[in-house]
Amino acid sequence: MKVVIAGFGTVGQGIAEVIGMRQELFSKSFGQQVKIVGAFDSSTIVKNARGLDPVELVRRKASTGTVGTRKVDGGVKELIEEYDFDTLIETTPTNILDAEPGYTHIMAALGSGKNVITSNKGPLALRFRELSKAAARNKVQLRYEASVGGAMPVINLSRELLRGEEIFSLRGILNGTCNFILNRMKDEGLPFEQALREAQEMGIAERDPSYDIDGVDSACKLAILANAIFGKDVTYNDVIRTGIRNITEDAIALAGEQNKVIRLIGEINKDRLEVSPRMVPNGHPLAIGGTLNIVQLLTDLAGEVTVVGRGAGRMETASAILSDLLAILSEDRAKGR
């Protein structure tokens, strides 16, 4: 299988490394190698039909700041179509205003009969239906486990392991930064501003934290899950959203007196698509601490099934992309390709 990596930040570098690390698995399980035949970032591109060395790609990015050996000139779309490859791995950053450049990359790849694996929330949270239809029309796969909750395998769990279940509703913690802040406020009695500053100093929260603490990131993920698992036709803008900016020490102390904690919960059910702070009893799965992500699915036969994992990180996100890559290889083998 030949792949192209679009975007070469943390996630792009992570998946390049993982593809390098797992060649033995690919050949043992599927009798083939996975070759990276191209990679590009916002300014440069590199390609080689016989395969690029992942270690070399990552080294060049680290030393020069760019992955490629020459400038991206003809526009990304033409480059994608010119390549001879099977699967595009799209890892450019999430853009919640217009989904670019991810949307253009993904549509171009699907349109020319290539599978797409993406970690990019923008296109999925804004134009999910359009992308799914393009994948179906071109008889290729569009997979996006990495777009929600890093290494927490909620999408493939729902689609594969729970395919016999009717899934009624979902609740979850989809942003590790908010969970860290709420937990520090509780454990140390810190005010919000101080817990946020601590998270920023530790590199858990961004300098501009609003994407996390105002629930934007959680709402993107919730919209993706609503489309992917519940067959809804919604975007990020349909999610009712309240962040954690106004959670006071008093509110957290009051919850504690009732043996409860406050968590930023995303919920999907028949009538509701909402991200907001809620009280959760200690001992309940959603009372989880740290920066973990968690999703709880309510189903007709199994009852509640819950999955927990690391919501972010270079190798964690690469791990989710790898699981999608293996699923594509497995489907291809089943179809005798």
Add this chain to the structure above:
Amino acid sequence: MKVVIAGFGTVGQGIAEVIGMRQELFSKSFGQQVKIVGAFDSSTIVKNARGLDPVELVRRKASTGTVGTRKVDGGVKELIEEYDFDTLIETTPTNILDAEPGYTHIMAALGSGKNVITSNKGPLALRFRELSKAAARNKVQLRYEASVGGAMPVINLSRELLRGEEIFSLRGILNGTCNFILNRMKDEGLPFEQALREAQEMGIAERDPSYDIDGVDSACKLAILANAIFGKDVTYNDVIRTGIRNITEDAIALAGEQNKVIRLIGEINKDRLEVSPRMVPNGHPLAIGGTLNIVQLLTDLAGEVTVVGRGAGRMETASAILSDLLAILSEDRAKGR
């Protein structure tokens, strides 16, 4: 697909009902019906090559105490071989001394080229390797998601969604009864005996509770996971085991002072295969309350991945058997059968 159900207690009845409920799914996803062509319990048998009505089977069991219309006479093995069917669903009770009658049922079915799905821990916890080899030799599938943790999909999660990961170790709570007792001791300050009595009155613990509280059930499940996920060659007897009988109110109060709880934890790693009570910090996934089961896997790329589900129950266990049934249908389709 034609199936036979061996054992017609709670689990056997549950899967019969679920097969009845999911005919639309089977035909929509796989273009075929799933027919129950035979069922037997310890004293009677019923069969019909054109398919039995699940509702009628469950009704007869409820009113007469037996599933069948005539006595089992020629021995179960002969009956299995005489049937024309694809998959045996083995749901007889766990026997941790000699694995019977499940072991004989499963080996007979595998030996005559039939897939087996089982919820029975005995054969897997005592003779795993032998059963796997028989399945491989006969090119059929042996699946057993229901044998560990009811509706918690840990086996299929490890094998399918985490197939790209190296799994280093596992920790989990594999017995809901113990978790309930430990939680009641903590929440209400009850002594062990009283929490146990309460669990018995609620039907959560058996009249003879030793299978649960001495860690036998957890150890069986841990042995199955060690074989299935870690490729070890172990039995129930290889598990070092301490139950919760000697946990005092004082120990639980002391843990509480450190913001911790006591849980009966099963652990598998390179050198260890052990079930014993441990302290777990509040907010940690394993600090979960109620009767839930939980397993946490430590992997090389994804880090910790945790799954939580209901560990027992008629529909919950049937749900796990259904997921195995769908996996077999899916494999068969992939192979063009």
